[in-house]
Amino acid sequence: MNAVPVHPSLQFSALQIAWLQELGIDKPWIPGDVPRNQPVAVSPAKVQRPASTVPHLAGRPPVGHRPPSPAAPLAPTKKGALAVPALTGSEVRTADIAAMTTDLAGLTAAIAACQACGLCQERHQVVVGQGVERPTVMVIGEAPGEQEDRQGQPFVGRSGRLLDNMLSAIGSGRDRNVYVANAIKCRPPGNRNPRPDELAACLPFLQRQIELVRPDSILALGRFAAQALLSTEGTLLSLRGQSHFITSGGRQIPVVVSYHPAYLLRRPMEKAAAWQDLQAVRNL
Ligand code: SF4
Structure with a gap:
């Protein structure tokens, strides 16, 4: 495997660079070897990422990618009111939301946050x-x-x-x-x-x-x-x-x-x- 010339004191193979990038390290440097004001840039454009040669990484999301957070649960607060996140379209089942409310104040808060149908777009208030x-x-x-x-x-x-x-x-x-x-x-x-x-x-x-x-x-x-x-x-x-x-x-x-x-x-x-x-x- 050909080494990719990066810096006289830093020689990384394409596989090593791919690994570093998987770890989120785009600018490798070794203290004392490389001055801080001369960071060594590893240009992804110059590196053929050998994903196929790293089979256990295949299918993993790219570094920096974060899977979408699951819908935040509705947490009962004092007096049964709910801390209600914004609810949108098909993501929400109003039945589930309604079932979690324990009093009218909580239900009112849930309805005020509801965007389950298009009527939310032009309302002044619920x-x-x-x-x-x-x-x-x-x-x-x-x-x-x-x-x-x-x-x-x-x-x-x-x-x-x-x-x-x-x-x-x-x-x-x-x-x-x-x-x-x-x-x-x-x-x-x-x-x-x-x-x-x-x-x-x-x-x-x-x-x-x-x-x-x-x-x-x-x-x-x-x-x-x-x-x-x-x-x-x-x-x-x-x-x-x-x-x-x-x-x-x-x-x-x-x-x-x-x-x-x-x-x-x-x-x-x-x-x-x-x-x-x-x-x-x-x-x-
Ligand atoms: S009418 Fe308003 S409160 Fe009812 S489902 Fe539609 S957006 Fe939600």
Whole structure:
């Protein structure tokens, strides 16, 4: 094997140079032999790396290469909140993330860091929920609108006022015995309908939210909320007026399906039907 001339006092074969490079040493020098201000450069371009002659190195990653770090685990911090790393696309399974949260603060932090679907790109903030824990009724809408996205609270604006009036009519309110949330935690652009893949990605957060909130009953408002919650493709008309249950945290929770307040604002004649649904919730 031909030696590669590097320095009069340093003679390395190509194999030795390859070894040194594997060890991360590109500028070999021996104290006393080579002045510090004249480092000996080993140009990789001049060295044919004899990888094939070093069989036990074959297949190893190049020096300096670091394999990607495994996803950082979510470490519970005080009060159960989570130190949440940025979560992206296919790397994340929202079900796994949601399952690791132990309280609503931790769940909120996990949702705020979520980038599991494209809705994260245009949101101003996530909209998680508002109200009391262990409520008489948990109201679940579809997705944040423009005002919700800006304020970070569900059911604000005209729809929110109508909902609050309806709840007040049965002696309920989000300051007393109600918790309100949406099936989707980020606003779809232009208030378009949420897509099935977005509903699926976000569903584990809703399911964990229900487990943590522990409502006595659920009022699902609108087709998308009802379909996501009940895992069905049924229409709102077919689901309304029926008796539904979901299992959450080992409990059976009754679910009433009704019209979304935004729909009632456009179709006031349906308020009578919505009132019947509210009576059903109250009777639960
Ligand atoms: S809508 Fe849900 S799944 Fe999609 S980015 Fe927001 S929190 Fe994550």
